Amino acid sequence: MLPxxxxxxxxxxxxxxxxxxxxxxxxxxxxxxxxxxxxPTPEERAEALAALGYAVVDGAEWEWRETRPTPTASHLFAxxxxxxxxxxxxxxxxx
Numbered sequence: 001m002l003p004x005x006x007x008x009x010x011x012x013x014x015x016x017x018x019x020x021x022x023x024x025x026x027x028x029x030x031x032x033x034x035x036x037x038x039x040p041t042p043e044e045r046a047e048a049l050a051a052l053g054y055a056v057v058d059g060a061e062w063e064w065r066e067t068r069p070t071p072t073a074s075h076l077f078a079x080x081x082x083x084x085x086x087x088x089x090x091x092x093x094x095x
């Protein structure tokens with residue numbers, strides 16, 4: 001099963017992106033955008049994922065959801081399947 005990236009507004013309302021991995025790790029790879037608005041663009045999200053070592057699966061699209069923890073507040077988050085980046089072979093061939 002492929003890992004999944006999620007983007008959400010954090011505790012302070014700023015955008016954060018993290019990758020849900022199935023590994024014996026206490027922390028998921030994450031990136032803080034450090035702002036409330038505007039929402040990170042698809043290009044910014046791709047750059048953040050690349051910095052974490054992941055890329056969006058070909059043809060996948062962000063799926064958005066909203067939760068309402070209280071009648072007056074809502075929480076917006078998105079998810080998308082990702083794959084680990086594979087490094088290019090140096091020199092373009094085999095030894």
